Amino acid sequence: MKLVNAVRSEVTKLTSTRLWWVLAIIMVVYVAFCSGGLAAIFAGVGTRANGPTLPDDQLPRLVYSFATSVGYVFPVLLGALAVTSEFRFQSLTPTFLAQPRRGIVLAGKAITLLIAGAVFGVLALIGSIGAGGGVLAGFGIDTQLATGDIWAFVGRSILAMALWAAIGVGLGTLVPSQVAAIVIVLAFTQFLEPLLRFGASLTDWSAQIAQFLPGSASDALVGGSVFTIASPGGGTGVGLEWWQGGLVLAAIAVVATVIGYVTSWRRDVS
């Protein structure tokens, strides 16, 4: 019951400021732009049959996967800001007065962000399938929206986005400074990790390690993205099973949150 109250409270926190829909709008526009653009390039190139081509049956999934492969940074930001804003605005004081059992508060936040991440996943997929699928259909390529495979992929994408938001919560507790958390999210997701993944894929042993990077795990869970196909290892190299990818993401979220609980959440609030 206390946990249910905590979740309700966290949902109100999240929905009573502008942050969530500002992030959601940017995400949908960005994802739609990338999916639509890539669909146009590959579909256009494919019909003229020179340059890099993809089999038509791989293309739809690749196009739709922009929902997670570029969209995942938004649930991470949402989750991290949900925690760091509590530190920044000193609202941990009323929060812990209303519920002194701090573990319940943090669990409520994590559950709430899982839900919010899933909602972001749905919105991002509407963006990628709407724009990407529309372009594909325009070129006369099968959108595969009638196949069960694509809907299993949609489900796994939503799960991935939910887990990314939970990772954001963990990151926020680890790095309570709002500015530092935003810088880390952007630097890691936009620069460091893509570089690491590309570099690591050059040798076999480093590729073994790199598959546990959160971005790789996420791609494994979703099943293919522009990265796995563009890497030198191709789509056939090392890689986790989809459920292993999900477990890696969940483990990262849990470990970060537990460490953050000890290092910042339990501390004196003054």
Added chain:
Amino acid sequence: MPSGVPIEFTELTKSFGHVQAVSDLSLTVEPGQVTGFLGPNGAGKTTTLRMLLGLVQPTSGSATFGGTPYSKLDSPLATVGASLEAASFHPGRSARNHLAVYAQAAGLPKTAPDAALEKVGLSGYANRRVGGYSLGMRQRLGLAFALLGDPGVLVLDEPINGLDPEGIKWIRLLLRSMAAEGRTVLISSHLLSEVQQTVDDVVIISHGKLVHRGELSSLDVSDSKQVQVNADDKDRLAEVIRAAGFEVSNLRSGVLVENAEAAVIGRLAFEAGIPLTALSQKRTGLEESFLTLVGEEGSL
């Protein structure tokens, strides 16, 4: 009617590194009255209240509500209402949503936020984002948070800071009526004069240590009673009073007579045929004995 429980501090101690913020504080705050928790800046008031509310972990000792620490209370907001000095809210949230967030977390009824806003006179601003609130409105919103669960105990850190005279009068009446209903009311301040008309009992700390505890009147130990008096012919007035054996000093307007009663000085002037333009008894006891207690260099 929720009834108050006593607040008990037992050998409460907190050090931040080398700074001993609170040292071995033991005392009980009783229900049914307003207790002022006084001390100069940096005395340790806020730290003490944060330990009481489970926000800061004591180095040693404990603080409880009738034997139960805050973190073990069944329904904390319905037992204890607290507001601390820091402005603790997200500026982008409306006052109603701000209160709804905590009412939901504490499992309070849906009507609690509006009822609390009504009590502090913010109903008309319920949907406005809190970032645009004035200092006094924020202070009231803090109080609304404290009143959210209609608690039997109120713990308020510097609640009068930032209120206009009308607001001060209003909060005075509110706190007095809550105490009269049998609730426990503990308010902190660094100014005795600010709470003098509100509190029944005072607790004074300085440098983290308890230096005085008792009824407000127990502070009025000064036996030096002064009279301020003035006349058009100020010099002759001073001469006459001095001749009667009083110690007289010059003020900007009139003279100050030590150890005197207004009636006596008035009669002296009358007998000497000097028309007075001002005559008043001064009792500087309270503020002075407060300053004596917290020490000359009491402020930090």
